[in-house]
Amino acid sequence: MEFALNEEQRMFLNMFRDFAVKEIAPRAEDMDHEETLPPDMLQKAANQGFLGATLPETYFGAELDGVSYAMLIETLAGASMSVAVTIAAHVSLVAMSILEHGTEAHKEEWLMPMAAGEVLGGFALTEPDAGSDVMALQTRATLEGEEVVLDGVKTWVTNGGIAGLFLVFARGPEGVEAFLVPRDTPGLTVGYREPTLGLRSATFHTVYLEGCRVKLANRLGEAGGGSVVAQRAMDRMAVALAAAGLGVAADAVEVAAQFATERVQFGVPIAQKQAIQNYVAESFIEIEALRYLVYRTAWLIDQGGDASADVAVAKAFSARVARTVTNRMVQVMGGYGYMEDYPMARKYRDARTLGIVGGPTELQFVRVAQRIFAGRDVEIVP
Numbered sequence: 001m002e003f004a005l006n007e008e009q010r011m012f013l014n015m016f017r018d019f020a021v022k023e024i025a026p027r028a029e030d031m032d033h034e035e036t037l038p039p040d041m042l043q044k045a046a047n048q049g050f051l052g053a054t055l056p057e058t059y060f061g062a063e064l065d066g067v068s069y070a071m072l073i074e075t076l077a078g079a080s081m082s083v084a085v086t087i088a089a090h091v092s093l094v095a096m097s098i099l100e101h102g103t104e105a106h107k108e109e110w111l112m113p114m115a116a117g118e119v120l121g122g123f124a125l126t127e128p129d130a131g132s133d134v135m136a137l138q139t140r141a142t143l144e145g146e147e148v149v150l151d152g153v154k155t156w157v158t159n160g161g162i163a164g165l166f167l168v169f170a171r172g173p174e175g176v177e178a179f180l181v182p183r184d185t186p187g188l189t190v191g192y193r194e195p196t197l198g199l200r201s202a203t204f205h206t207v208y209l210e211g212c213r214v215k216l217a218n219r220l221g222e223a224g225g226g227s228v229v230a231q232r233a234m235d236r237m238a239v240a241l242a243a244a245g246l247g248v249a250a251d252a253v254e255v256a257a258q259f260a261t262e263r264v265q266f267g268v269p270i271a272q273k274q275a276i277q278n279y280v281a282e283s284f285i286e287i288e289a290l291r292y293l294v295y296r297t298a299w300l301i302d303q304g305g306d307a308s309a310d311v312a313v314a315k316a317f318s319a320r321v322a323r324t325v326t327n328r329m330v331q332v333m334g335g336y337g338y339m340e341d342y343p344m345a346r347k348y349r350d351a352r353t354l355g356i357v358g359g360p361t362e363l364q365f366v367r368v369a370q371r372i373f374a375g376r377d378v379e380i381v382p
């Protein structure tokens with residue numbers, strides 16, 4: 001068993017930190033208040049190889065291993081969870097789905113532009129009546145010769161405002177199917193941008209499909225194989241989101257600890273008060289436990305095989321740690337933690353999403369319970 005990062009991983013980590021500190025952190029507050037993610041920042045991220053982070057070099061990818069990719073998302077999330085989620089949705093949900101399930105033609109057409117940041121990906125699975133129960137989706141895929149016509153409504157599509165390519169899930173004659181739908185396809189309309197509690201620099205849109213016609217060749221994976229495409233993508237995304245939770249929690253402690261050394265009350269820095277030390281120490285312990293869980297899960301995914309329960313453990317624990325830690329760090333900073341001119345309020349709002357996005361915690365518990373009760377003659381269903 002090896003716990004240390006190798007030399008390459010350490011080098012990557014330094015590079016990620018450099019980018020987060022220089023390019024994101026100074027702009028994160030303004031971006032959040034203005035609810036924008038500047039295109040030049042994404043382009044710089046692409047130039048660093050982040051938008052093709054886990055793609056092979058053949059497609060201009062950076063070919064990061066799972067642990068390095070987790071560290072990338074963790075580090076970006078420390079500076080801005082919006083940036084981390086935007087990039088993770090693009091890489092983990094869309095680009096990697098094309099790599100894993102796409103034909104050579106799909107890969108040739110999309111992966112290089114995606115790695116270069118010319119085309120961003122959006123994942124359109126959730127619908128008004130299909131949330132946790134994703135397979136209840138009602139969007140229809142009607143076969144017409146060599147074409148497919150898509151009709152339905154998709155909600156809360158991350159990157160909806162900026163994506164050039166959507167991975168759309170619909171019910172076809174043989175079950176759930178996944179289709180690559182370029183943004184400019186007639187019949188696809190990007191609608192309402194959802195205002196959100198946190199992640200305000202990322203965009204979440206409704207996407208309407210009305211008589212949206214694509215070639216059958218745009219289907220990703222087998223006929224009726226969409227649920228496999230969706231599940232694999234959501235597993236990858238769950239690890240990335242767990243890494244984002246680690247990043248936001250760890251940075252919250254850094255910020256609050258610094259504040260506690262500078263804020264003087266009753267004649268001493270509040271860091272000298274045991275209540276404050278306990279908040280920070282307890283948080284640090286949880287973060288360290290989460291760190292090894294996230295890296296181990298990322299490593300497990302790299303090994304192949306079914307890691308769905310492990311993924312669920314990491315996602316659920318990360319959601320809890322990120323929420324609890326950012327909540328405590330707001331407390332450490334007192335009124336300054338609550339004011340929007342300081343970064344803690346943003347971190348607290350951003351962290352809250354982790355118990356919902358990418359599959360809510362309650363559903364992660366179901367997957368863990370399925371593993372625990374496996375072979376005990378009890379059927380565990382959501």
Ligand SMILES: Cc1cc2nc3c(=O)[nH]c(=O)nc-3n(C[C@H](O)[C@H](O)[C@H](O)COP(=O)(O)OP(=O)(O)OC[C@H]3O[C@@H](n4cnc5c(N)ncnc54)[C@H](O)[C@@H]3O)c2cc1C
Nearest residue numbers: 123124125126131132156157158357358359360362363382
């Ligand atoms: C910020 C954000 C970004 C998102 N981005 C995308 C995206 O890019 N693409 C996409 O397709 N979707 C996206 N989603 C949708 C997201 O994946 C869903 O919100 C999530 O799957 C849960 O669905 P729901 O919100 O409809 O909740 P519901 O399914 O309605 O659940 C409501 C509550 O009931 C609980 N519940 C439901 N079923 C059970 C059960 N069987 N047992 C116990 N409890 C249960 C849930 O855990 C939750 O607490 C995004 C959501 C958010 C918040």
